[in-house]
Amino acid sequence: MTDRTTAARAVVDPHPAHPGDVDEDGSSALRSPVPTVTAGLVAAGAVTVAGVLHLLAALEHVQHQMTFAVFFIVVGLVQTGAGAGLRRGSTPLRVGLGLAALVGLVVLYVYSRTIGLQIGPHADRPEDPDFLGITVVVCELATIAAMITLLPDRLRSVAGNAVLVVGIGVWVLWATGVVG
Amino acid sequence: MSTRAVSRRDLLKVSALGAAALALPFERVVRAKGISRIAESKLPKPFTVPFVVPPVAKPIRSDATTDYYQMSMRQVQAEILPGVGTDLFGYDGQVPGPTIMASQGRQVVVRHVNGLPAKHPRWSYTPWTSVHLHGSASLPQYDGYASDITQPGQYKDYVYPNMQPARTLWYHDHGAAHTAENAYMGLAAMYQLTDAQERGLPIPTGRYDVPLILSDKMFTADGQLMYEDKSHSGLWGDVITMNGKPWPRMPVERRKYRFRILNASLSRGFRYKLSTGEPMTVIATDGGLMGAPQQVSEIRHGMAERYDIVIDFAKYKIGQRVVLQNLGVKNSTDYDTTKQIMAFDVAAEPTDGTKNEVPSVLNPNPSAMGLTESMSTATRKLEVIRGNGEWSVNGVTWEQIVASGYRKVIANPAKDAVEVWEITNKSGGWFHPVHIHLVDFKILSRNGKPPRPEELGPKDVVYVGENETVRLLMKFEHQTGRYMVHCHNLPHEDHDMMTQFEVGTAGPDPMTAAPALPWTAGLKL
Known part of the structure; x- marks a missing residue:
């Protein structure tokens, strides 16, 4: 496996992995790169799908909750625009802002499905998970994972750690009964 | 375009958030013993709350042929859960509403005043209403036609002929698009029609x-x-x-x-x-x-x-x-x-031992049950469908009926025609209780097999189960005009599994024959 993944990176990854990614003996699978190569393409594709699904969700909400519909339209347009931007290339600042926004959306999703938003048609209860929502979140998580790799090495580590802290934070809130 | 790889370390860092986003919503659903958000301690233990019987409505006046009632639909706060006030909508401010007692051959007129708020206090829709007396062969304009609505601040007088045999009916809201919310809030009540045949039986009374x-x-x-x-x-x-x-x-x-x-x-x-x-x-x-x-x-x-x-x-x-x-x-x-x-x-021990039997013959002349398939002049097929996120009957929705100026119909039987209707539900994911207005029908079969024993009487709603075709036999008697057919899973009905048929060609128009009028306090019935 080590040989195969190392070989794969040698072929497709022109950037050197940041120091410590691979053990000196090359044996740590955890530190080996996934043979997914075009992170920018993955991020662009996934965030575009998420954006289109948000626009579709807006159509569902337009009849009964205009606030939600507007929110979904704005998110959908920003995400599809971000997808186009990512295909052209982006700056670390934009990537960082995009990551923060996506992590915020995922946290908002967890909040709406566990505690419940205090506005809209589900003001009195959390929403149940549904196929459309899950698909959007999966796309957003894929975008987050791919976008982290677009950052320079030092920022990549910081951004990854920040996402990890947010994730652990959500679990701590669940374990202490705040969420759920 | 970057061609950098996603490392497993990156994936692991994201996975904490990913697992939370994908697992916690399901964990909440699975863990829930119920769906209510109220504290479990607020729910009574089963069989601790005394049983009550809904009140009986009193006519405001009667004449030789008719009993007149007046009811105001109002928002009230009442206790469903002991010690907990819950906002409800009630006929005459009561949930369930008062029972109307009627006798065959004696007409009933009910003035329903929509005294509900202009907007639902939490769900923000306009609670317009249309009252359907379910089980009555009423004229189209008194049948609770979904789009014949009464807005808050309006009233409508409903006339019920009571020419049918004894039965248990109920009146409930049928307003287009909001039947489910209105009925759920409490706009439902019973209506009991009796006749000499029933009164002559030794059954409990x-x-x-x-x-x-x-x-x-x-x-x-x-x-x-x-x-x-x-x-x-x-x-x-x-x-x-x-x-x-x-x-x-x-x-x-x-x-x-x-x-x-x-x-x-x-x-x-x-x-x-x-x-x-x-x-x-x-x-x-x-x-x-x-x-x-x-x-x-x-x-x-x-x-x-x-x-x-x-x-x-x-x-x-x-x-x-x-x-x-x-x-x-x-x-x-x-x-x-x-x-x-x-x-x-x-x-x-019993304090009254009379009327304490169930005779072997209850009804020697059950009209719908006396029909035979040989009397049928047509067989119509209805399919209850979900497509593109909408419920429909034969692909027709109430929205399409409205768009047609209320003219579109899926069937046009002649007055007194006898027909077989076959209703098919190809889905295994849900059942549909289908209600055909105006008529009583006999269930002939379910997927070619006999109906259940409890279904061997005249019906106006049929449980169309998963992957079932149910055959019904009915006579389009009593009235002419346009009547609805729909699923009685009320969210299905509202979105938008409801269509209509027309008996004959010269029936009254349910939209224009007796529209709602502005309500003024003190208006005499």
Whole structure:
């Protein structure tokens, strides 16, 4: 496996992995790169799908909750625009802002499905998970994972750690009964 | 375009958030014993709340042919859960509304005033109404045509001919697009029509003839009704109410009782069984008395159907408790709390021993049940469908009916024609109780097999189960004009599994013949 993944990176990854990614003996699978190569393409594709699904969700909400519909339209347009931007290339600042926004959306999703938003048609209860929502979140998580790799090495580590802290934070809130 | 790889370390860092986003919402759903958000301590223990019977409406005046009633639909705060105030909509401010007692041949006129707020206090829709007397062959303009609405601040007088045989009817809201919310808020009540044939039978009557209006609810943390219909699939509450009380306890005497059971739930089907395993005797269905009583150990009960049953408590000892249980039906979400409905506590010897029988012949002339397939002049096929997120009948929605100027119909039987209607549900994911307005029908078969024993009486709602084709035989008698046919899972009806048929060609227009008028206090009926 080590040989195969190392070989794969040698072929497709022109950037050197940041120091410590691979053990000196090359044996740590955890530190080996996934043979997914075009992170920018993955991020662009996934965030575009998420954006289109948000626009579709807006159509569902337009009849009964205009606030939600507007929110979904704005998110959908920003995400599809971000997808186009990512295909052209982006700056670390934009990537960082995009990551923060996506992590915020995922946290908002967890909040709406566990505690419940205090506005809209589900003001009195959390929403149940549904196929459309899950698909959007999966796309957003894929975008987050791919976008982290677009950052320079030092920022990549910081951004990854920040996402990890947010994730652990959500679990701590669940374990202490705040969420759920 | 970057071609950097995603490392496993990156994936692991994201996975904490990813696992939380994907797992925690499901964990909440799986962990929930019910769907209500109110503290469990606010729910009463089963069989601790006393049973009540809805009040009987009193006419404001009567003349030689007609009894006149006036009711104002109002928002009220009432206790469903003990000690918890819940905002409700009620006919005359009561939930369930008052029962109207009618006799065959004597007309009833009800003035319904829409005294509801201009907007629902939490769901922000306009609570327009249209009152349907379910089971009555009313003229089209008095049938609760969905788009013949009465806005808040308006009223409408409904005229009910009562020319049909004795039966258990109910009146409930039927306003376009908001029937489910309005009925859920409490706009439902019973209407009992009797006739000489029924009065001549030795079956239980008076205080031994008891209405049971069954409905499931869910509650917010602060005790208000919660509305969650899962993208219009259905609403399945975790609190079972009977006549507006949760899991009540009814003291009974050691004798026979007639129970008129109405399933007024929006989406929940029930399957009844007595905890003692003893049979129940079904004596009447939606359209009135059966030809002969049917003894059954279980009854499957879809929304809007009515089954009149007799339970004989004489076989039990004083002090014994008999629980009406719910075994559940496929595609109704059940919780631990929905397995029990109410308890009958055998408390005393009978204080009245008369009218304590169930004769072997109940109704020698059941009109719909006397039809034979050879009388049929047409066979029509209806398919109940979900497509593109919308419910429809043969692909037709109420929106299309509205867009056609209310002219589009899916069938146009002649007056007094006898027809076979075949209703098909190809889905295994849901059942549909289909209600055909105006007519009583006979169920011929389910997927080619005979109907269930409790269905061997005249019906106006048929439980079309998963992957089933049900054949019905009916005569389009009494009236001409346009009438609705729809699913009585009310979120399905509202979105938008409702269409219409027209009997004859010269019936009154339900939209223009008797529209609602502005209400002024003191207006004489």
